[in-house]
Amino acid sequence: MSSSWTDYQNKLFEDALAIYDKDTPDRWQNIARAVGCGKSAEDVKRHYDEMEKDLHHIESTGRRQGASCSSSAGSSNGNSRGKTRDDQRMRYQLQ
Numbered sequence: 001m002s003s004s005w006t007d008y009q010n011k012l013f014e015d016a017l018a019i020y021d022k023d024t025p026d027r028w029q030n031i032a033r034a035v036g037c038g039k040s041a042e043d044v045k046r047h048y049d050e051m052e053k054d055l056h057h058i059e060s061t062g063r064r065q066g067a068s069c070s071s072s073a074g075s076s077n078g079n080s081r082g083k084t085r086d087d088q089r090m091r092y093q094l095q
Contacts, residue, residue: 005047009035013044 005013016034028041028048035044060087 006037009037009039012036015090016044017048 012035013031016031019034024030028045032039032041032043039041039047
């Protein structure tokens with residue numbers, strides 16, 4: 001089992017979620033194959049569940065878990081990665 005995810009693996013994961021929606025047979029196996037790097041179907045399903053849990057937290061509180069008031073993610077300093085990641089999570093929530 002591989003638990004850490006690189007930015008590249010997350011990108012592959014997000015792309016695969018767009019291709020293999022919730023009605024795709026063997027969805028998690030297909031996504032694991034697309035991500036590669038030793039990720040199993042269980043790894044990608046767990047990653048999705050964690051992402052979905054984080055999304056629900058964002059929707060209920062308006063903030064990401066672990067985010068503090070001093071966080072610069074999504075601020076006007078040019079670092080919009082946090083907002084982008086949140087937008088991606090929302091986009092894939094119902095797939």
